[in-house]
Amino acid sequence: xxxxxxxxxxxxxxGVFKKEFYQPGVPVVIKDLAKNWPASTKWNWDYFKSxxxxxxxxxxxxxxxxxxxxxNKADDYKTFxxxxxxxxxxxxxxxIFLFNIFDHAPxxxxxxxxxxxxxxxxxKKYPMLFTGGATSITHMHFDIxxxxxxxxxxxGRKRILLFPYSEQHKLYRKPxxxxxxxxxxxxxxxxxxxxxxQFPALKLAQGYDFIxxxxxxxxxxAGYWHHMEYLESGFAMSLxxxxxxxGGKLKGVWNLFGMRSIxxxxxxxxxxxxxxxxxxxIFANAEKELMHT
Numbered sequence: 001x002x003x004x005x006x007x008x009x010x011x012x013x014x015g016v017f018k019k020e021f022y023q024p025g026v027p028v029v030i031k032d033l034a035k036n037w038p039a040s041t042k043w044n045w046d047y048f049k050s051x052x053x054x055x056x057x058x059x060x061x062x063x064x065x066x067x068x069x070x071x072n073k074a075d076d077y078k079t080f081x082x083x084x085x086x087x088x089x090x091x092x093x094x095x096i097f098l099f100n101i102f103d104h105a106p107x108x109x110x111x112x113x114x115x116x117x118x119x120x121x122x123x124k125k126y127p128m129l130f131t132g133g134a135t136s137i138t139h140m141h142f143d144i145x146x147x148x149x150x151x152x153x154x155x156g157r158k159r160i161l162l163f164p165y166s167e168q169h170k171l172y173r174k175p176x177x178x179x180x181x182x183x184x185x186x187x188x189x190x191x192x193x194x195x196x197x198q199f200p201a202l203k204l205a206q207g208y209d210f211i212x213x214x215x216x217x218x219x220x221x222a223g224y225w226h227h228m229e230y231l232e233s234g235f236a237m238s239l240x241x242x243x244x245x246x247g248g249k250l251k252g253v254w255n256l257f258g259m260r261s262i263x264x265x266x267x268x269x270x271x272x273x274x275x276x277x278x279x280x281x282i283f284a285n286a287e288k289e290l291m292h293t
Contacts, residue, residue, distance in 0.1 A: 001187075001194070001202055003209040006162065006218070014117050017219075022119055022148070025221035027162055027208060033217040034152045039111035039237075040215065043154050045084045048235075051105040053081030059094045061136075087133030087233045095132035095230070102127055114239065115150060118219075121242040123147065128238045132156075132230035140171065140180040140227040144260065146252035147240040149220040153212045156234015159188060163207035165223030169285040170205040175278045176263040178255070184227045201286040204293060212236075222248060 008029040012021075021028045034040055059076040076094070078086070083096065102108050114122050132138070134156070142165060143149065161184060163171060172181040182199045188209070194202050211231070212218055220226060222243050242249055266274040 001161075001209075002204070002206045003161070006208045006210045008210075008216075012118075017118050021219055022221075025164070025224075027221060027224065028219050029210070029212065030217045030219065031215065033115060033150070034112065034154075035215060037112040039108075039154065042111055043108075043235075045088060045155075048101070049081050049084050051108070052101055053079060053084070055080050055104050057083060057096050057099050059083065059096060061094055083131075087131075095136040095138065096130065099129050099131075100126060101129045112152075112237070118150075119148060119241050121148075121244060123240045123242060126240060128240070129235060130238065131233075131235040132158075132228075133233045134230055136230045137185055138226070138228040140182065140184050140225055141178045142168075142223050142225045143240075144178050144252070144255045145240070146222045146248060146255060147242055148222050150217055150239045150241075151212075151220055151236055152217040152239075153214055153234065153236045155214055156230060156232035157214070158212045158234065158236070159209075159229045159231055160212055160218070161187065161207060161209055161225075161227040162220065163205055163225040164221075165225065167205045167207065167225065170201045170289050171225055172199050172201070172282050172286055175281050176259050176266075177278075180225070181279070181282055186229070187227070199286070201289045204289060223251075 006027050006029050008031065010030075011032045012028070012030055017028075020026065056077050057080050059078060061075045080096075083094070087094065109127070112127075114124065116122065130138075130151075140161070173179070174181055182194045182202060184194050187193055196203055207225070214234070242252070263274075
């Protein structure tokens with residue numbers, strides 16, 4: 001992989017943000033965007049536990065989903081309080097994602113400000129909290145709705161790999177899915193992942209490698225592939241904004257209601273044939289990328 005750090009700024013003017021990052025679709029880390037939010041001092045494990053400790057939440061482990069696993073299928077369930085107790089005791093490879101804590105504790109909405117000076121189109125019904133224990137992994141994927149994301153880290157550090165959507169075939173994207181066939185777990189440790197022998201086109205993939213610190217906000221443009229590893233137990237919030245173009249919005253709608261429905265149906269009706277068919281396509285696409293070098 002050909003990796004470089006993401007540009008980091010302390011603060012940014014709206015005009016500069018739109019011209020240099022939003023419009024061309026380039027990621028950036030903004031250090032001070034959330035510093036004046038009440039959330040930056042109020043939000044912690046004990047506070048969340050007092051608000052939603054009794055709510056049952058879906059948990060996801062580090063095992064990469066196989067060919068027959070429905071997308072976003074939870075691996076376990078616990079109350080939020082039980083989960084916080086578990087990850088507070090030390091490394092625990094369990095994470096929560098797409099948990100709308102604001103449905104259960106709407107007062108949290110008052111603890112941050114929608115950054116509409118930077119971009120518009122925020123889906124205000126769905127701010128999302130993401131939490132993970134130290135060592136937990138979010139495997140390589142892109143967000144199915146193709147929204148722009150502002151991802152603010154409040155506690156703990158995460159190591160992140162980012163790639164533009166256009167790198168999809170070098171990343172061995174599974175057809176009709178948002179996932180990569182390759183495993184990037186502990187990619188920075190040099191322990192044989194990713195497997196360049198099995199996935200040689202990965203060597204050509206151009207992207208970013210960096211650590212997101214508490215207080216940082218990552219702007220992740222629509223369609224960006226991302227792989228995240230929690231270096232410490234922590235939590236973050238994503239604010240999603242629809243693409244301004246009709247084409248961008250339609251891509252998200254197709255992914256959610258067309259592509260995913262087809263994949264789910266085929267996994268149920270002809271799982272082995274569907275898997276083998278997709279696998280053949282994955283490597284054919286990667287071979288084309290290799291031939292172009």
